[in-house]
Amino acid sequence: MITLRGKLKKDSDIANSKNKDYNKRVSVRDKLLIKEVQEMEQTLPTTCQVKFHDPHCLHEFTLLIVPDEGYWTGGRFQFQIYIPEEYNMAPPKVKCLTKLWHPNINEDGNVCLSILRQSSIDEMGWAPTRKLKDVVWGLNSLFTDLLNFDDPLNREAADLFIKDKESFRSKVKDYVMQYAKR
DSSP, rough: OOHHHHHHHHHHHHHHTTTOOOOOOHHHHHHHHHHHHHHHTOOOOEEEEEEETTTTOOTEEEEOOSSSSSTTTTTTTTEEOOOOOTTSOOEEEEEEEEOOOBTTOOOOTOOOOGGGSOOTSSOOOOOOTHHHHHHHHHHTTTTOOOOOSSSSSSSEEEEEHHOOHHHHHHHOOOOOOHHHHH
């Protein structure tokens, strides 16, 4: 995998060979990402895959989650992850690209996960000590043990689960078959 450090060195070599004085400054975000991306890739859950569309651009990638248990088994769910320039003081921005029926992900792809909040009332929100691997594990856990029916983003899905678990299961499976089939 080509890293940001390798790209910057290559760009620097090209600039020097053209006798131009480039004062490249690497952002804090990009320095952190060099290490964090490697750590994230080494600790990925078996149900997750990461894809960088541009290996020189570590601040934007796609995460694929293929749950092997729970309501969403049999589906493939893609998330677009963008790390803003303010990282690690600000959390990554996450959007679910796969339409699904979930209490913590609405049909527009917005994700309700406390670790992605700048601040949260449960004090589980973003902190500069958190890392990309924490975000990946949190997103993966939304398909197993981190379901939150008390503070849902998709109220209709949460209400259906509380009222009729079998209807909820059926609707989830319909969405998986229609939008997230392997």
